[in-house]
Amino acid sequence: MFPARLNRILPYVFLATGILATIQLASTLMRFLHKSGIADWVIHNRGTLGWVFASLAAIAWLFVLLGALRRRHRLPKFLSERRWLMDILDRLTNRAELERRISEQAESIFVDAEALAATLKAKVVGQDKTCTDLSAQIRRRLALKQRGKPVGVFLFAGPPGAGKTWLGKVLAEALGRKLLHFDMTQFSAGGFGATSLFGAAKGYVGSQEYGKLTAGLRDTPDAVVLLDEIEKAHSDVHKNFLTAWNDGFITEKSDGKQINTNRAIFVLTTNAAVDTLADLSRQYANEPDELRRAAVGALREAGFAPEVLNRIDRIFVFEPLSGLDIARVAALEIERMISGYGLTVADGGIDPEVLLDLMARQQRMGSAASSRDLTRAIEESIADSLIAAKEQGATAISLVKSEGGVRAEVAAATPALAKAATPKLAQPGS
Template sequence: AKMPKNIEEKALQELSRYQSTPSAMAESQIIKTYLDFLVALPWKKASKDSKDLQRVQEALDKNHYGLEKVKERIIEYLAVKIMTGRNPQTILCFAGPPGVGKTSLAISIAEALGRKFVKQSLGGVKDESEIRGHRRTYVGAMPGRILKGMKDAGTINPVFLLDEIDKMASDYRGDPASAMLEVLDPEQNTKFSDHYLEEPYDLSQVLFITTANYLENVPAPLRDRMEIVELSSYTEFEKLQIAKSHLLQKQLDAHGLDRNKFSIDDDTIYYIIRHYTREAGVRELNRIIGSLIRKAIKEILIEKIDRIDINLSNIESYIGKPRFTHNLVDDKEQIGVVNGLAYTAFGGDTLSIEVTFYKGKGQLVLTGKLGDVMKESAMTALSFLKSHASEYNINPKIFEENDFHVHVPEGAVPKDGPSAGVTLATAILSAATNQYVRKDVGMTGEITLRGYVLPIGGLKEKAIAAHRSGLKTILIPKENTRDIEDIPEEVRKELRIIPVETVKEVFNEAIISSI
């Protein structure tokens, strides 16, 4: 197995023990399993890297639509590797919502480089031994996931995907995230210590790639060792192109159906995207296309017909009534109802915030499964309006003699974060002064007690959600102006994007006295 000298000595020592141990003893089987593992581990065998960056670019373009910035960063990363002959000091972490292509990007990189690909999912891993293995003194001891993956790869330089790195947990059995520090640190992973192996193992030639949905759940020391490459949610136009270029042919091949026996037009795919899916990626869309093709095959075989054409007139007979209506804009302006913009694990979404008041003692009632940060945002918005009541023509007694009720619909869905501050302030002002809010305006931004609007995250996703929901104008914090260029052009040209510095500017744009 071309082992290093120290490992070879260890193996010979264990072999000597094995030969002197009666085969009937349990110890004999333990030693044999260990020796088998030593021999199966790659020590020097490496696959030869392709140095053709053009081939890498073509592989990425073939399997992934769009994602230009992400692809560019991957090419830069690999260019440095080719130039220096060793892995760059940073580990790439693909972060983004489910279904946007994080895992398939890693597979494409392995394919383009001509390396073996190995994947270990870290979701739900609680025990440090899952990473480092168990000492051989334990019954049923096994190596950790890292060395198990290396054994499966059979080479010392695979592309090793550590999936769902944000889903690791810790308990009394240790913290697996701390064990990952050694794996992902280029300064330390030349001598990775696995309890089962009992000898250092060199991981320095492995190209580690990690994926995560929520970066907030990744411990800071671990995050510090990785370079974050963000994959954001796809626009409807991008999903349409992905369905036409990749998903449709993939599902036809998987189901053995010829392309000339099945067709679906662009308008119908777009209708499916809008009314049957609500996701950041394309997993559900892929499943629906697969379902359509299965139904088409059944019809072709049972009814002995040559071809199935899916269009807007017959789509419902195949996949049922629409599940979602994305056009959430109200038919008319309302009092105390404002369109907020939210960023979730599934991409962007619009959030309708409702405020009303009734006789009471000046309390603030919050419903809709709101998190602590969002509750505090509502308190900040109310305090700001109380302290600036005269400026906005609010009768101060309205806050003393009434209870204000803030509700965010879809009560079973948890909501949190500070970016609804301006939305809450606008809704409370609208209710307190009996003024209408423009129905086609959406907004996002954190609010301070002095009325300033602070920057937020996920602007691209929020803008896509606003566009999808039929909003015409969005109000964003001035400091987020730099992020406008990340918004896809087809969304930008149909949205009026207004950067604001204070809530006064928000009120001027959103509130109308009468309709």
């Protein structure tokens, strides 16, 4: 109790000490002026001048004291109600929080929608319309100077393997933003899932560290947050995202700090209601508003909570891969796999028969087929041949369809092995 009383009287003690020190300083100054021969009128009126200086010092100390008391909310009521004593923001709101939030307001960013769309289309096969629409949305939203919520909350819906996750990754790369990627199937348990993403409250295990999402947004507030298969997450996890998408912040549970989300882009993917959404996409191909309305209804029937759907800015329905799009994806995946073995593919080095076989295999699997199935089929077909070619010193290869499967022919080799004949390569399944 004694320290508390002492804290209350200390400001007054400091004020009295300041006044006495100021009077003493004024007296010393007057003696100096007297000895130095300053004008007689100063000498004769030194008492009056001393009181003037003392009064000015007292007024200055009074304002210092009032400021200190105001900051500690200890002003008497009759003073605290005087509007002229404080900033209107101090009286009516939390000024410090307001200043912090203003400092975090996003600046306008201008992007070339056509260039962005071209970049996305070059890497994402079969979704040109989605790439164009998404680029336009990104351009409009980044140009806003002030936002009360994220740049965008976009839902990518459609069949597995259509490029939803891949587009999210390519978007982050094209915009030069860090990607925060979360597989939401790992957060199907409410308590653990929410804790892992948003931190644990004080007193609970893990409360010394930030959650994976809150830490990521704290360090890189302009990240692209990719939430894969959002429908698999627990409803408690969904609820924690509502303020992030609607109010522009997300709360870290360990310390209660609000992490700004105004500069982030949220990309959600879902495989829910695939067949229904595919039909709706064809039916409302040229009516985006009707497509959104119908898609929201289909996703609600598939189990999406209305409050989650209400916070989604735009729903993009992906088309299933077909025809040459399957061949394009297969060719890119083959090139990536060949590169993974430290090899390159020669120009025109993929036999069309290889791609035709992969297309037929994918089509036989029907609408349930995904790009992962295509990747597995490619690996089964060419992996052994690539390993054998690498062992023979190849640097570039061509893929040729043969009776036993797919054969990798050496198109270029290291100098030491340049004279070596094309090796007999292992066939898939051998």
